[in-house]
Amino acid sequence: MTGTAPPSLRELAASGRPFALIARDDATVEVLMGDVVDVELLGDIPLADASGTPREVLALVPFRQVRERGFECHDDAAPLRCLVVAEHTRMPRTEALAQLPAEQIPLTGAGFDIPDDDYADVVRRVIADEIGRGEGANFVIRRDFTAGVASDPVFAALAWFRALLEHERGAYWTFAIVTPGHVAVGASPEAHVSAKGGFVTMNPISGTFRHPAGGATAEALSEFLTSTKETEELFMVVDEELKMMSAVCSDGGRITGPHLKEMSRLTHTEYVLRGRSRLDPREILRDTMFAPTVTGSPMQNACTVITRHERTPRGYYSGVAALFTPRADTDPGAADGPSHDLDAPILIRTAYLVDGRLRVPVGATLVRHSDPHGEVSETHGKAAGVLGAIGAVPRDRAAELAALRAEGAIDEDAPAPEPRRLADDPAIAELLRSRNARLAPFWLNPQDAAGHGPFEGRDAIVVDAEDRFTTMLAHQLRHLGLDVRIVHWSEVADEELDEAGLVVSGPGPGDPRDPSNPRMKRMREVVARRRASGRPLLAVCLSHQVLADSLGIELAPLDRPHQGLQRTVDVFGEPASIGFYNTFTARVRPGATAVGDAEVSADPESGDVHALRGPGFASVQGHLESILSRDGMRTLERLVEHALTPVGA
Numbered sequence: 302m303t304g305t306a307p308p309s310l311r312e313l314a315a316s317g318r319p320f321a322l323i324a325r326d327d328a329t330v331e332v333l334m335g336d337v338v339d340v341e342l343l344g345d346i347p348l349a350d351a352s353g354t355p356r357e358v359l360a361l362v363p364f365r366q367v368r369e370r371g372f373e374c375h376d377d378a379a380p381l382r383c384l385v386v387a388e389h390t391r392m393p394r395t396e397a398l399a400q401l402p403a404e405q406i407p408l409t410g411a412g413f414d415i416p417d418d419d420y421a422d423v424v425r426r427v428i429a430d431e432i433g434r435g436e437g438a439n440f441v442i443r444r445d446f447t448a449g450v451a452s453d454p455v456f457a458a459l460a461w462f463r464a465l466l467e468h469e470r471g472a473y474w475t476f477a478i479v480t481p482g483h484v485a486v487g488a489s490p491e492a493h494v495s496a497k498g499g500f501v502t503m504n505p506i507s508g509t510f511r512h513p514a515g516g517a518t519a520e521a522l523s524e525f526l527t528s529t530k531e532t533e534e535l536f537m538v539v540d541e542e543l544k545m546m547s548a549v550c551s552d553g554g555r556i557t558g559p560h561l562k563e564m565s566r567l568t569h570t571e572y573v574l575r576g577r578s579r580l581d582p583r584e585i586l587r588d589t590m591f592a593p594t595v596t597g598s599p600m601q602n603a604c605t606v607i608t609r610h611e612r613t614p615r616g617y618y619s620g621v622a623a624l625f626t627p628r629a630d631t632d633p634g635a636a637d638g639p640s641h642d643l644d645a646p647i648l649i650r651t652a653y654l655v656d657g658r659l660r661v662p663v664g665a666t667l668v669r670h671s672d673p674h675g676e677v678s679e680t681h682g683k684a685a686g687v688l689g690a691i692g693a694v695p696r697d698r699a700a701e702l703a704a705l706r707a708e709g710a711i712d713e714d715a716p717a718p719e720p721r722r723l724a725d726d727p728a729i730a731e732l733l734r735s736r737n738a739r740l741a742p743f744w745l746n747p748q749d750a751a752g753h754g755p756f757e758g759r760d761a762i763v764v765d766a767e768d769r770f771t772t773m774l775a776h777q778l779r780h781l782g783l784d785v786r787i788v789h790w791s792e793v794a795d796e797e798l799d800e801a802g803l804v805v806s807g808p809g810p811g812d813p814r815d816p817s818n819p820r821m822k823r824m825r826e827v828v829a830r831r832r833a834s835g836r837p838l839l840a841v842c843l844s845h846q847v848l849a850d851s852l853g854i855e856l857a858p859l860d861r862p863h864q865g866l867q868r869t870v871d872v873f874g875e876p877a878s879i880g881f882y883n884t885f886t887a888r889v890r891p892g893a894t895a896v897g898d899a900e901v902s903a904d905p906e907s908g909d910v911h912a913l914r915g916p917g918f919a920s921v922q923g924h925l926e927s928i929l930s931r932d933g934m935r936t937l938e939r940l941v942e943h944a945l946t947p948v949g950a
């Protein structure tokens with residue numbers, strides 16, 4: 302099995318057997334061969350043989366798998382395809398390059414399925430009709446570059462794999478996966494999730510700097526790094542992935558970074574999130590399907606928004622390639638932990654070849670201040686890495702030469718090279734580092750065991766209104782000592798609402814005034830029931846709006862959505878730096894400080910309400926659990942303390 306001599310790649314291609322080639326480091330190409338089985342659910346991925354012995358599996362997980370989580374999508378029936386690995390060998394990259402064909406594969410009728418102007422219109426519509434109506438903060442809508450390919454698909458796979466090895470850089474995985482009737486070849490920059498030795502790592506990448514002709518310069522990169530849009534875009538996806546980390550990790554997760562991901566045509570910004578988990582890797586994959594960097598946030602509603610704005614199914618785009626590798630008996634915790642490690646890059650920057658048709662899907666993260674033409678260019682820039690390598694669009698030769706020179710690969714007499722990596726430039730490193738000064742220390746630091754905070758001995762339920770910020774809220778509340786359970790809005794029973802020591806009514810997408818939405822209706826009932834009982838209630842964002850409405854305070858759309866915005870606002874006499882994800886606001890007469898029995902913290906000029914408190918209740922418009930909330934923990938503690946104070950005390 303592992304360790305035998307690798308087969309000749311040409312022989313492998315001619316054998317007709319399914320195979321995968323993977324380059325995960327600079328020096329090696331891994332060769333995986335085996336049989337293919339298609340399965341229905343992640344839980345069906347055959348990680349053990351008939352006798353129960355663990356085995357290695359490489360799974361291609363299509364986007365339609367989100368239906369397992371009950372989320373919407375255009376369903377193309379793309380199979381959850383598993384290569385059950387019989388042989389796994391390694392060869393030096395130089396050896397692979399020598400064996401792989403260098404031919405350019407001819408393409409016919411190449412171009413994007415959605416013209417540039419139409420894509421720009423999609424961007425405008427998503428900003429106005431989705432972000433502008435409170436459906437969420439960021440959404441990734443894709444378009445496909447397509448072409449006809451007459452060549453033998455396996456030969457094309459080998460030629461494209463070679464081209465990517467040679468011309469793309471900075472990839473997390475460069476790969477070719479060849480299964481019956483289906484070829485996928487890509488250079489993905491982004492690890493979605495990995496689980497190794499009980500540690501889970503996620504790697505959100507967002508923010509895209511398109512290199513000027515001739516290659517990136519420190520000056521142009523500095524300008525990109527100081528862009529508010531690009532900075533906030535990355536923070537938003539970190540928040541969304543922290544929700545996932547908080548769901549699968551006992552210690553919630555901790556962020557490190559930001560770092561740069563330098564590729565041939567683009568440089569991205571990224572963070573790394575890390576936490577501990579004892580879950581089966583298939584469960585980890587299910588709970589993290591799929592990355593907000595390729596869908597949006599909140600993730601569930603992003604699936605609905607994608608279904609509204611993309612006309613065709615995604616296939617494997619934004620899904621993952623998931624390699625499940627049995628843990629060695631010698632690995633720490635192997636005896637009682639999960640049987641496999643997981644490594645799963647996101648399927649982006651990937652070319653698919655099916656029935657003579659090449660498809661390279663690509664998307665951009667659309668946010669409230671997206672420029673439609675900027676996003677069009679971003680999709681071109683992202684596609685250009687793959688398309689340039691395979692010869693579908695011209696390569697930037699000047700930039701390639703500069704990169705080679707910088708690596709010392711050619712021409713010692715050339716003028717002084719750019720620094721080898723822009724990340725090594727001290728000014729760039731400082732710009733990156735300075736971003737963290739804005740973020741919540743809670744998520745930047747290791748989080749010690751929960752359970753000994755000021756509210757130890759008290760219990761809470763957190764009602765989820767389809768924004769998984771509730772997992773982060775629950776994690777923070779546990780650190781404040783509470784015993785916490787999350788309950789979905791459609792499942793929470795009246796008795797649970799009556800019995801809980803504290804009810805935290807959560808955030809969610811949509812218009813809080815919408816009378817026809819059953820979710821809004823139930824959230825109104827949750828807030829009203831708890832208020833009527835006088836027992837402790839904390840209402841967050843959407844639920845804060847619902848509470849304000851019940852007090853007779855007007856709800857209105859903001860002129861400009863605050864989706865993914867950090868602001869310092871007054872919360873009952875203390876300034877607090879808080880992250881906001883709202884399109885609507887509760888609004889009082891400017892200067893008002895009370896409504897009925899509720900004390901109001903509002904902007905003195907606009908009257909926009911930041912927080913409310915009264916007998917047994919408190920509410921907040923911002924997201925105290927967000928990484929954008931530098932003062933999140935402190936403010937959460939103050940508001941919970943207020944809500945838990947016995948009425949009349």
Ligand SMILES: C=C(O[C@@H]1C=C(C(=O)O)C=C[C@H]1O)C(=O)O
Nearest residue numbers: 506507508509594649663664666
């Ligand atoms: C959506 C894609 O890429 C993702 C989106 C990014 C962005 O919008 O800045 C950056 C990296 C990827 O996480 C894609 O390549 O199709």
Ligand SMILES: NC(=O)CC[C@H](N)C(=O)O
Nearest residue numbers: 435808809842843884885
């Ligand atoms: N995150 C939230 O709860 C947002 C509430 C509401 N959907 C708004 O956009 O204002």
